[in-house]
Every structure is written in structure tokens, then in C-alpha cells.
Amino acid sequence: MTHLDITRRNFIVSTAAAGGGMMLGFYLPSAAQAANIANNPWERPTAKDGQEINAWLVIDPDGTVTVRVAQSEMGEGIFTSLPMIVAEELQADWKAIKAEYADANRHIKNNNVYQRMSTGGSGAVRLSRVYLQQAGASARERLKEAAAKDWGVTRADVAAKDSVLTSGTKRGTYAEFATKAAQITLDKEPAIKIPDQYTFMGTSVARLDTPLKVNGTATFGIDVRLPGMVYAAVMAHPIPGGDAGTRAQRTLKSFDFNAIKARPGVIGAYELKPQGDTTSGVQPGVAVVADTWYRAKTALGLMPIQWEMGPDVAINSNGLFDRMRKALTEPGAAVSRKDGDAEGAIAKAAKKIEGVYESPYVAHACMEPMNCTVAITNDRVDVYGGFQNPPGALSVVADNLGVQPNNVYTHTTFLGGGFGRRSRNDEVRQAAAVAKLAGKPVKMVWTREEDFRQGTHRPMAVTKFQAGIGADGMPTGLWIRSVQHSITAHSRPEAVVNGLDNGAIEGFRTNVYNIPNQYVDMHIRNSHIPVHFYRSVAVSQNIFQIESFIDEMAQAGGKDPMQYRIDLTKDLPDYQLVLKTLKEKSGWTTNLPKGTGMGIGLSVAFGTVVAQAATVSVTRRGALTVEKIVCALDCGHLVNPSIAEAQVQSSIVMGLGDATIHEITVDKGQVVQGNFDTFPIIRMNQMPIIETHFALTGGDKWGGMGEPALPPTAAAVANAIFYATGKRVRSMPFSHTDLSWS
Amino acid sequence: MALNLTVNGKAYSVDVEPETPLLWVIRDSIGLTGTKFGCGIAKCGACTVHIDGAAAKSCNTAASAAVGKAITTIEGLSADSKHPVQVAWTEIDVPQCGYCQSGQIMAAAALLSKNKRPTDADIDAEMSDNVCRCGTYQRIRQAIHRASELA
Missing domain, CATH: 3.30.365.10 (Aldehyde oxidase/xanthine dehydrogenase, molybdopterin binding domain)
Structure with a gap:
């Protein structure tokens, strides 16, 4: 059992690396x-x-x-x-x-x-x-x-x-x-x-x-079975999202139910009319209902469907990135932060550096495909599923069916992954619509392909950084312009004032480094692709970008990147404890043989300060192996250290996927990736050893645990790659960058 | 068409098209929902069951191909969750969301049935067909070593 002595002002609880692990105390339920x-x-x-x-x-x-x-x-x-x-x-x-x-x-x-x-x-x-x-x-x-x-x-x-x-x-x-x-x-x-x-x-x-x-008895949404229930497979318009204007031009033209109605078990096919807003709305689409899901899904796949594509069919990822790159030089950016005169300081600096960083859309890719089960009777509606926001689910069902919210009953199951995806309730509204059309209790399950096509992705972003480095190697100014797809512009448009979405530039706006002159502004460049909260939200990409550039600044100034961060946060006791813990526990060094390297990433999210050191090896031909990630963090206090440790591991694995392999691309207005063959997930044979060290300052601090350990991982790996190869990776996923060296 | 299948030692006659994936027969026709749907193309392992003792992806195994074979799902791995893999998983608190864990446990049990003392490299080789979006791999590795001691 790991015992935490809460009375000590600062204490460090470390968990062992692979093979060791934290022992669980008290009794083990059988x-x-x-x-x-x-x-x-x-x-x-x-x-x-x-x-x-x-x-x-x-x-x-x-x-x-x-x-x-x-x-x-x-x-x-x-x-x-x-x-x-x-x-x-x-x-x-x-x-x-x-x-x-x-x-x-x-x-x-x-x-x-x-x-x-x-x-x-x-x-x-x-x-x-x-x-x-x-x-x-x-x-x-x-x-x-x-x-x-x-x-x-x-x-x-x-x-x-x-x-x-x-x-x-x-x-x-x-x-x-x-x-x-x-x-x-x-x-x-x-x-x-x-x-x-x-x-x-x-x-x-x-x-x-x-x-x-461990015995298969936990009920997930996809496992719900109701008396008299039928099954639905759905296909929404292949071009997702959009605004009211483009959605009006994007329609279901026709579908031929006669082609499938004789198939075994098939009960009906129904048009899904567009409903609701673009956040929790129903896209135009078709549902096929049958006595088993596999029969419904197979019949849907065989049914001829004609779509009117509308103008968004012209959109692809290259165009979206080009538009963001172009915005870097366009006027009218919304200013978020202005400390001193960054431009003046950079112009006068002994040395000036700059870099442009890019991050793509990323899918939540929950292991459990989106699904929802709805039963409508005269006096009540029962809704079953993995809801991250059950009152929200209740309200979209009431809205969709035109019933009183008091008569809607949600039954939340275990969630087969959430990561933000299951807080949007678009699938809930769609399932309610299908159940009403079918006139029976319906379990609607998306195929994995539908899950990717109708995903609500982590936004893409392009950011330009400029810094001035003084004669002493320390920074004199930092200038940041970020171009972002704004989640808030869709979810709470009233919160975007004069083009400023501070949430989208968290990590830039909120960096704590003691750099005398700082400037941050932004442009919003949205597309029809739906975006939503992804684990750790904006910092999931922004910390990769800024923490990589901070390393560029340290290198330009001839500084050790660990000591650089310690020096730039010297008035912040929690950062000092986290960084010094990481330095000691990771055996920090920049002096490894070529082809191997250590890198650091630092972040704060939801009140928790996290620093990570990644050790990587890269073959001469450019094959990357992430060997180890050591994490130190301060969330103030722990309720259950074993669960907290698991959240750190979980966040790091997801961050590692974002860094190296995750990417949603768009072609002809549609999401290209459809399954785990084209959107790979980190697997056992790609797992680094992860070490977690809680470096807790206690007091009034109560930071979150589910997300904060994700953001530093990509930066730590990118910075380690630089030390291993001399190559600076400026875009995610790193699989696109040739890492070979000689 | 009726197919006769033996799942967890019990005989079932199911009315499905012969090409129906075993996964959907297990889940929807027989009603054992511990085996999960993740991808439908044998790329995630959430649907892993044992067919005659070997790990198999039930999402791309036609039900007709399993006729006459012994099919074991997570519900049939043990009567009381006392299989060494389940005990180790419980001791170490491996699952997070838990959705992939039936498949992980079935894959690990199949690994240990043919290799009593797997190395980390053996685990990498055998367990990399099973993805976990929660990233529980480090505890899975630890739990497989622990199950190997318990067995």
C-alpha cells in the first residue's frame, strides 16, 4: 500500500516503472x-x-x-x-x-x-x-x-x-x-x-x-437490451458538420428501400431529416432497422443512397492548412495578451528565431462506437447510453420528441471511452429520431466507419512563434500568433467576442514563463468539420507547439532546456517542485549518444502542473522508439493514488498517439480515416515505460487528474527527437517527418 | 438458416445467415454481451474469444466456421472470475473504461495457455492486436506477469 502522509507540506510519492506497480491497499473486492x-x-x-x-x-x-x-x-x-x-x-x-x-x-x-x-x-x-x-x-x-x-x-x-x-x-x-x-x-x-x-x-x-x-458483466450502452427492441444502423451525410447555409445545400436525394426490404430481418428504412443546431444536431441521413444489428448494418450497406454534396465537397486538408498558414500574415488578429513590447524587444535582440507549428484534426476514437437506445411510450421516454452529460442528453431527447423534460428518463451505462466525445449528445438526438420513426424501442449503433466520419474532432491549428534572445542567452521577448478552429464558435458563439476565443489559445495566453515582453493574438478559421472537446482540449495541441518552441529558444541561447524552464519559473513554487523532481527522477541529461535523446515538456491544465521527460531512440533510417516517459506532477492532493497514476499513464499514451500517429484528414469535404487501419492507436509494442512521480504542494490546490498529463507528452518526445537527430519536428503527427540522420 | 454452436460449453441453435460474424451471433442472438464490437475488421481485438482454445477475432470469423468448435467468451473463462488472468487484473486494477478488457483478458489467457512464462517481448508480440484507447498497457503487462505467477 502506498501511504500518503498528507501532513507534510511537500511530499513526493513515486510509483514504480513497468514490472513494479502500485500495490493496492485495503481489501480487494472479489x-x-x-x-x-x-x-x-x-x-x-x-x-x-x-x-x-x-x-x-x-x-x-x-x-x-x-x-x-x-x-x-x-x-x-x-x-x-x-x-x-x-x-x-x-x-x-x-x-x-x-x-x-x-x-x-x-x-x-x-x-x-x-x-x-x-x-x-x-x-x-x-x-x-x-x-x-x-x-x-x-x-x-x-x-x-x-x-x-x-x-x-x-x-x-x-x-x-x-x-x-x-x-x-x-x-x-x-x-x-x-x-x-x-x-x-x-x-x-x-x-x-x-x-x-x-x-x-x-x-x-x-x-x-x-x-x-474482468468478467464482461459491466453494461455499456452498446450492451443494453430491452423487451421488443429492434436495431438500427445509420448513415449520416458523408460530409459532416457545416453551418446552416451549407447544410441547407447538402441533402439526402434518395434511397431505394425496395433494394433491401426482402433481406432477412429488415423492418424498415427511414429518412433522418436535419434537426437541431450543428453541435447536437442530426445530419440528413438514413436509418435501416432490423431484428439484429448485423442485419440492419448489412442491409444499409447494400441500399443505394444518393446525396447532394453541396459546396463543402471542395474542401480538403491541404486547403484548410493553406488557409490557416495564409492567415498568419493577415490583419485583424484578436489580441489576447500584451505584456510590454514584444516586437520591439525581438527586433533589438542579439538573436532572433522563429518557427511555425501545425497540428491536424484528431478523433476521440472511443473504443465503444457511438450508440444510444431509446424507448418511447405514451407517458415517458427512456434513454440508455454512455452519457458524459446526462441532463444534456435528457434535454435533447425532450427537444427532439417535443415532450416534457420531466417525462424523459436517462439511464447512464458504463462508457466505453469518452474523452469529450460523449458530451455532445448528437447521437442521442439521432437515436430519438430513429425510435420515433420506427415506433419501437431501438438500439442504434454506429459502425466504426460512421464513428470516424461523424466524429467531432480536436481542432487543427497553425501557430507562428518569434523570440528574441539576449546576449546572456535568456529570452527578451516572445511573440505568438495562432490560427485556430474555434470550438467555442460552435458551442457558445456569444462567448467569442471580436474574434477572440481565449479557450482556443490556452497554453499560449496562459504560459507562466518569466519572459519580459510577450504578445499573443489569434485568428479563427473554422471549417465545416465538427470540432469538440478532446481530452485536455486546446492544450492538447498548443503545448506541443509552444513547448517545442521554448526548446528552440533554449537551444538558441545555448541553455539546457531543463534548467531554462527552472530559471524561467523561479518564483512559482509548484513549478519548481515539479521540475526539480523531474530533473532528479529522470536522470536528466542532454549528453546521450547520437540516435538517442531526452526531451522535456511542461504544462498546466485544470490546475495541475505537469512536466515530462521522454527518452527516445531513432535509427539512422529514422525509425522512432519512445523508450521511457518520466512524469512529475502537482495536483495538490490525491484522493486515490492508484487511480491517479492510471490517469497519468492513460493521458500519456493518448498524447503519444497524438504526437506520433493520430491524424484526421479531409478530402472532398469528408473524413478520410474510417477505421483503426487508417487511424492507428498506440499498441502494446509501442509502449514506453512510464514512471509517475506525484510532487504535491498541498495547501488549497486541487488540480484535475483526467487530462493534464496529456499535453506535455508530444513536446517531450519532439524535443527528445531533436537531441537524438538534430531534427526539429514542427508538425503533428511526427510520422510525416523524415527522422533519418547520419 | 439454423446453425448449431457451442458457446461456453452450452449448445445453441441460432437462426442467422452463415456468413454472420460470430461476434454478432454471440452478442445479439445468444445475448452474451461481454464480447465487444470495436472495429469490425479485426484491427482492435475487442471481440477476442477462444475457438478451440486459441484467441480469435470474432468480428471477422463467420459463424458457420465455428460450427463444431468450442467457443469460449469472457463469460465462460471462469465461473467465478478466478481465472489467474482475472485475478491478476483485479489485483492490479487494470481496467479503466473497461470496454476492451474482455478482449485483452481473453488474449492474455490464450497467451498464457501456450506460454507459461511470457517475456516482455512475447507480450508485445501476442498482445499488440488488442488496442486500448485508455492506454492501460503498462498494467496489462504487469498483470500478465502476475497471472503467470498465479497460474
């Missing part, structure tokens, strides 16, 4: 035991005879405590970490804790009782910890008050520990006092614990969902 989460995670894992103490928890007669979890489990561990927060305050016996999803229908009927039900922004712990602690503390005090009243003592005389209440010789269980506690109103809410007082948070208890995920 899959043979009663599950801690129901296979259908929207259902109560126990008989429904418990006493609800507040919206967050229910106590059963046998002492089981079921905690409601308002975020969605897509791998990040919320089904364990969030109940841990409640259990810490409740003083409940962890072995008695079970979990179920909070109910989005109740949430909307009951004044947003679960506060925040979307999952994103690395916010599960960061943004809900305080009210979850409060829910646990409040329940504990009400249980104590109920016992105090019964026993004729004061609440202060009652102790609560491991689900047992005691006072002198009196003793009672939480279950015995649950009904009475539910009737009690406290005069004032109890104070919640500060981290120094935690006795349970900070330990690596085993995930509650693991037993369901």
Missing part, C-alpha cells in the same frame, strides 16, 4: 462477491429498502451505504473516488459502501440537486469534493444527533466510526439510526475536514468497478 455497483450502473446494487439520508446516500437495513455518483464512469475512476470522498466524512465502513449513478430526471425536477452532472474539465474531484464532503459530514452529524436524542446525551458525546455510533456504553449502527436521522434537520451544517484530517482519502483502495470489468 467479483464473486455481491457487486459494489450493479451491472446496470443506473440501478441500485441492493434491494430498494434503504433509507435515503440525503440525495447523495442511502443506508440499507444491513448497513450497506449506497452513494450516488453524479459523474459518469468512462475509466477515470469516479465510481470509486467520489464515494471515497463521501465515506471519508461519513466515517463509514468502506466495505459497506456501494455506488449507483445519480438520476438526471430527479436532478432536473429537483432544482439541480446533484449540482453538476456533466463529466469534463477534469472536474470530478476538483469541482465536487467540497459538496460531497459536506453531504457525508451532514449525514454523519444527523446520525449522531439521532443517537444522541435516543440516548439522552448531546451530539458532541456521540462518536461515529466505521458505521458505528457510540457514547459511553451505548452503541448503535448507522442502519439502526438511519430512519431517525432522515427526519433530523441540523441547526447548521458541520465543517468539513481539511486535508490534514483525512484518514481515508489519499489511499489506493481498489476500484469498485473492476470486478464488473
Whole structure:
């Protein structure tokens, strides 16, 4: 067990490299035991005879405590970490804790009782910890008050520990006092614990969902089966996205149902009319419904379909990149940051350097293709699927079907990957439309090809950097102009003011380096390709770009890139701790034999500071192997170190894919990649060893964990490639760059 | 057309076209949903099952080709999640989203059935057909070594 001593001001917890690994403490749930989460995670894992103490928890007669979890489990561990927060305050016996999803229908009927039900922004712990602690503390005090009243003592005389209440010789269980506690109103809410007082948070208890995920019993959206259900395969217009103007010119001309209607199991084919906005809207398309999904999908593939392509058919990736490159010299850029006079400082500098960096669209490529199951009856609509935003899903169904939101019930499954993709609900609206047309409960599943074609991608970006280097080798000015496809322009257009989308240039605007003169501006150049939040969002590409250029600056100044970053962040204690930890743990050196190199990347996202050192080898012919990535990070505090470590590994692997192989390209207005043969994912034989070192400053800092470790990886690898080969990679994915050397 | 299949030791007669991929017969006709659909072209391994003890991608195996063979899915790997691979996976908390893990576990079990002490290179060679978008590979590697000790 890794024990974290939370009382030390700064401490470092390291996890071993491959082969070692973190041992899990406390007990290990066995899959043979009663599950801690129901296979259908929207259902109560126990008989429904418990006493609800507040919206967050229910106590059963046998002492089981079921905690409601308002975020969605897509791998990040919320089904364990969030109940841990409640259990810490409740003083409940962890072995008695079970979990179920909070109910989005109740949430909307009951004044947003679960506060925040979307999952994103690395916010599960960061943004809900305080009210979850409060829910646990409040329940504990009400249980104590109920016992105090019964026993004729004061609440202060009652102790609560491991689900047992005691006072002198009196003793009672939480279950015995649950009904009475539910009737009690406290005069004032109890104070919640500060981290120094935690006795349970900070330990690596085993995930509650693991037993369901090692025997195939966890229900994902694609696994939902309803009585009388039929299956739908869909094909939306091959040109995705678009705005109202181009979408009006892009239509379904015809489809020939007669060609497939005699095929086995085929029930019907339906036109999907465009609906909703471009964010959660339905594209024009066709659905084929059959008695099995494979029959529906096969029939759809054989059905002749004619499309009117519209003007976006002229668009391709080269044109989109050229338009962004051209924008670098166009007037009217929106200024985001202006400290001093960067242009003047660069003009006067002893040395001036510049570089242009490019990043393509990237697909989320969740392992579970998008899907949703909808059952419509006279008085209610039931919607099943892997929703990152269940109230949002509920609302698009209500909107699509013209029913009252109160009568829509979402049932969130386990998510087979999310990474932002499952927060958009475009597939939910589409499934509702299909279910209405079919007049039966329908499970709609996208093919993998549809999943790529109708993806909502990480934006592409082109950025130009200029820097002035003083005689001492240190920077005198940094000038950045970034051309971005703006997510905000689609999702919240009112938030883009005078062409400025600060979210899109996070990482540039927000860099913390102590460089005296800095300037950042941007142009927005959108296309019809849908874009959406991808794990870590804008910094997923921007940190590659700026952190590579920071290395160029260090090299131009003759500086060690590690020491350079330490020197440029010297007033920031968390950066200092993270960088110095990384320097020590990675065995930092720029003095490796040619063909091998170490590189660094540094980032902050969602409040967590992360630095990584990558070690690579490159053959003379240019074959790249990423050998090792050492990561140091400061998220302030940890709820569950084992889960946090897994999120670091997960983010790094995704960042490594972005760096080296991920790319969505556009031809004839359409997404070129259709499956894992053309959009490869990092595989076991490409895995570096990953080492994680938590370098925590504690205090008030509570940074996110699900995303922040992604951004530095591409930069660390690119910078390592430079030291190995002398070649500076300025575009993602690196597979396009010839890395050979002699 | 009726096909007779043996899945997890149980006989099933299913009415499907003979070319229907085994994956969809297992999931939709028989109702065992632990085996997952990821790509449909045998490029991700989420659909991995055992056919006569060897790992196979059920998404591009015609159901007719599995007639007369012993098909094992994740639900049939053990009755109680006590297969050494499942025990190791649980000890090390391998799964994140979990979607690919049935396939990973079936691939790892097939590897260990023919190679009791796989090296890292053996694991690279045998497990690289199974992709995990959550990037759980480091723990998968560790869990395979652990399962090898437990077996």
C-alpha cells in the first residue's frame, strides 16, 4: 500500500516503472462477491429498502451505504473516488459502501440537486469534493444527533466510526439510526475536514468497478437490451458538420428501400431529416432497422443512397492548412495578451528565431462506437447510453420528441471511452429520431466507419512563434500568433467576442514563463468539420507547439532546456517542485549518444502542473522508439493514488498517439480515416515505460487528474527527437517527418 | 438458416445467415454481451474469444466456421472470475473504461495457455492486436506477469 502522509507540506510519492506497480491497499473486492455497483450502473446494487439520508446516500437495513455518483464512469475512476470522498466524512465502513449513478430526471425536477452532472474539465474531484464532503459530514452529524436524542446525551458525546455510533456504553449502527436521522434537520451544517484530517482519502483502495470489468458483466450502452427492441444502423451525410447555409445545400436525394426490404430481418428504412443546431444536431441521413444489428448494418450497406454534396465537397486538408498558414500574415488578429513590447524587444535582440507549428484534426476514437437506445411510450421516454452529460442528453431527447423534460428518463451505462466525445449528445438526438420513426424501442449503433466520419474532432491549428534572445542567452521577448478552429464558435458563439476565443489559445495566453515582453493574438478559421472537446482540449495541441518552441529558444541561447524552464519559473513554487523532481527522477541529461535523446515538456491544465521527460531512440533510417516517459506532477492532493497514476499513464499514451500517429484528414469535404487501419492507436509494442512521480504542494490546490498529463507528452518526445537527430519536428503527427540522420 | 454452436460449453441453435460474424451471433442472438464490437475488421481485438482454445477475432470469423468448435467468451473463462488472468487484473486494477478488457483478458489467457512464462517481448508480440484507447498497457503487462505467477 502506498501511504500518503498528507501532513507534510511537500511530499513526493513515486510509483514504480513497468514490472513494479502500485500495490493496492485495503481489501480487494472479489467479483464473486455481491457487486459494489450493479451491472446496470443506473440501478441500485441492493434491494430498494434503504433509507435515503440525503440525495447523495442511502443506508440499507444491513448497513450497506449506497452513494450516488453524479459523474459518469468512462475509466477515470469516479465510481470509486467520489464515494471515497463521501465515506471519508461519513466515517463509514468502506466495505459497506456501494455506488449507483445519480438520476438526471430527479436532478432536473429537483432544482439541480446533484449540482453538476456533466463529466469534463477534469472536474470530478476538483469541482465536487467540497459538496460531497459536506453531504457525508451532514449525514454523519444527523446520525449522531439521532443517537444522541435516543440516548439522552448531546451530539458532541456521540462518536461515529466505521458505521458505528457510540457514547459511553451505548452503541448503535448507522442502519439502526438511519430512519431517525432522515427526519433530523441540523441547526447548521458541520465543517468539513481539511486535508490534514483525512484518514481515508489519499489511499489506493481498489476500484469498485473492476470486478464488473474482468468478467464482461459491466453494461455499456452498446450492451443494453430491452423487451421488443429492434436495431438500427445509420448513415449520416458523408460530409459532416457545416453551418446552416451549407447544410441547407447538402441533402439526402434518395434511397431505394425496395433494394433491401426482402433481406432477412429488415423492418424498415427511414429518412433522418436535419434537426437541431450543428453541435447536437442530426445530419440528413438514413436509418435501416432490423431484428439484429448485423442485419440492419448489412442491409444499409447494400441500399443505394444518393446525396447532394453541396459546396463543402471542395474542401480538403491541404486547403484548410493553406488557409490557416495564409492567415498568419493577415490583419485583424484578436489580441489576447500584451505584456510590454514584444516586437520591439525581438527586433533589438542579439538573436532572433522563429518557427511555425501545425497540428491536424484528431478523433476521440472511443473504443465503444457511438450508440444510444431509446424507448418511447405514451407517458415517458427512456434513454440508455454512455452519457458524459446526462441532463444534456435528457434535454435533447425532450427537444427532439417535443415532450416534457420531466417525462424523459436517462439511464447512464458504463462508457466505453469518452474523452469529450460523449458530451455532445448528437447521437442521442439521432437515436430519438430513429425510435420515433420506427415506433419501437431501438438500439442504434454506429459502425466504426460512421464513428470516424461523424466524429467531432480536436481542432487543427497553425501557430507562428518569434523570440528574441539576449546576449546572456535568456529570452527578451516572445511573440505568438495562432490560427485556430474555434470550438467555442460552435458551442457558445456569444462567448467569442471580436474574434477572440481565449479557450482556443490556452497554453499560449496562459504560459507562466518569466519572459519580459510577450504578445499573443489569434485568428479563427473554422471549417465545416465538427470540432469538440478532446481530452485536455486546446492544450492538447498548443503545448506541443509552444513547448517545442521554448526548446528552440533554449537551444538558441545555448541553455539546457531543463534548467531554462527552472530559471524561467523561479518564483512559482509548484513549478519548481515539479521540475526539480523531474530533473532528479529522470536522470536528466542532454549528453546521450547520437540516435538517442531526452526531451522535456511542461504544462498546466485544470490546475495541475505537469512536466515530462521522454527518452527516445531513432535509427539512422529514422525509425522512432519512445523508450521511457518520466512524469512529475502537482495536483495538490490525491484522493486515490492508484487511480491517479492510471490517469497519468492513460493521458500519456493518448498524447503519444497524438504526437506520433493520430491524424484526421479531409478530402472532398469528408473524413478520410474510417477505421483503426487508417487511424492507428498506440499498441502494446509501442509502449514506453512510464514512471509517475506525484510532487504535491498541498495547501488549497486541487488540480484535475483526467487530462493534464496529456499535453506535455508530444513536446517531450519532439524535443527528445531533436537531441537524438538534430531534427526539429514542427508538425503533428511526427510520422510525416523524415527522422533519418547520419 | 439454423446453425448449431457451442458457446461456453452450452449448445445453441441460432437462426442467422452463415456468413454472420460470430461476434454478432454471440452478442445479439445468444445475448452474451461481454464480447465487444470495436472495429469490425479485426484491427482492435475487442471481440477476442477462444475457438478451440486459441484467441480469435470474432468480428471477422463467420459463424458457420465455428460450427463444431468450442467457443469460449469472457463469460465462460471462469465461473467465478478466478481465472489467474482475472485475478491478476483485479489485483492490479487494470481496467479503466473497461470496454476492451474482455478482449485483452481473453488474449492474455490464450497467451498464457501456450506460454507459461511470457517475456516482455512475447507480450508485445501476442498482445499488440488488442488496442486500448485508455492506454492501460503498462498494467496489462504487469498483470500478465502476475497471472503467470498465479497460474
